[in-house]
Amino acid sequence: MFELDKRQQSVALMVLCPISLALMGFAVKLSNHLPVALVLLARFGISALVYSIWLWIRGFDFRNIRPSRHILRTTLGFSSVTCLFGSISMIPLSTALCLSYTVPIFSYVISVCIGQVKADFRFLYVAGAVTAIAMIVQPSADVSLIGASLGLASAFFGALALFEIKRISSTEGTDAILVMYFIYSTLVLLLFSVFTTDAVDLKDTIVLSAPALIGVGLFGLLYQFSLVGSLKLVPVATVSLALLAAIAIGCGIDIMALGAHVSIWALLGTALLAACIGAYGHASQA
Numbered sequence: 001m002f003e004l005d006k007r008q009q010s011v012a013l014m015v016l017c018p019i020s021l022a023l024m025g026f027a028v029k030l031s032n033h034l035p036v037a038l039v040l041l042a043r044f045g046i047s048a049l050v051y052s053i054w055l056w057i058r059g060f061d062f063r064n065i066r067p068s069r070h071i072l073r074t075t076l077g078f079s080s081v082t083c084l085f086g087s088i089s090m091i092p093l094s095t096a097l098c099l100s101y102t103v104p105i106f107s108y109v110i111s112v113c114i115g116q117v118k119a120d121f122r123f124l125y126v127a128g129a130v131t132a133i134a135m136i137v138q139p140s141a142d143v144s145l146i147g148a149s150l151g152l153a154s155a156f157f158g159a160l161a162l163f164e165i166k167r168i169s170s171t172e173g174t175d176a177i178l179v180m181y182f183i184y185s186t187l188v189l190l191l192f193s194v195f196t197t198d199a200v201d202l203k204d205t206i207v208l209s210a211p212a213l214i215g216v217g218l219f220g221l222l223y224q225f226s227l228v229g230s231l232k233l234v235p236v237a238t239v240s241l242a243l244l245a246a247i248a249i250g251c252g253i254d255i256m257a258l259g260a261h262v263s264i265w266a267l268l269g270t271a272l273l274a275a276c277i278g279a280y281g282h283a284s285q286a
Contacts, residue, residue, distance in 0.1 A: 095148075
């Protein structure tokens with residue numbers, strides 16, 4: 001049976017991460033007429049159901065999970081996703097992804113501050129990638145301040161979540177990290193929705209939006225699986241920069257799905273982004 005070696009696994013997972021993230025964002029955009037809490041519930045509830053059944057079929061021993069070790073990771077990840085969904089609902093998808101995936105800036109600065117890495121020439125690749133994002137998305141000056149702030153908040157919490165995942169992955173397996181994240185988040189959202197959402201009035205709308213909501217959950221599950229898997233194989237900074245490719249994919253979705261104009265700046269920015277990702281990855285593995 002064909003099996004991938006460690007390097008091939010890391011490359012495959014890092015390619016899957018931005019693709020699934022961008023597709024999840026598109027599904028969220030299609031669902032933005034629904035309350036954000038319901039979209040989040042689809043994101044986590046579907047993932048929790050599918051992943052729990054899959055683990056049960058595989059014979060996973062849930063008793064080995066240490067629930068208390070997953071609280072901080074869930075809090076940080078949930079905060080990041082909530083801010084991202086809120087941002088996507090208020091501003092264009094590509095702009096929201098652009099702001100939320102300033103994660104490499106936060107993760108690089110955090111790494112330097114806590115002494116995990118020393119500031120070096122790789123900062124130039126990060127700066128180049130950020131410049132490429134601006135070229136691709138070209139955020140307008142009239143973007144909602146709240147939406148933009150939520151995008152940046154998503155990046156901040158996301159960077160902290162990456163480090164927490166990296167920390168607990170030394171003692172907790174990928175399956176445990178994912179399923180507890182989904183279950184904890186689903187329970188919180190169920191309680192919130194019961195007391196704040198009138199499901200009867202939204203029944204018809206939910207039914208019509210079912211495909212998009214299912215997409216939010218399934219692509220979200222795929223994103224989390226590839227993200228956690230990547231972090232077990234490669235450094236946080238490398239994973240976070242690779243995720244910037246989601247911006248280019250998001251721009252493509254905006255163009256193909258919404259008929260946005262393709263500018264020369266977007267094309268040049270995509271090329272620059274690819275070059276920065278490749279150069280940074282090579283420098284990190286050297």
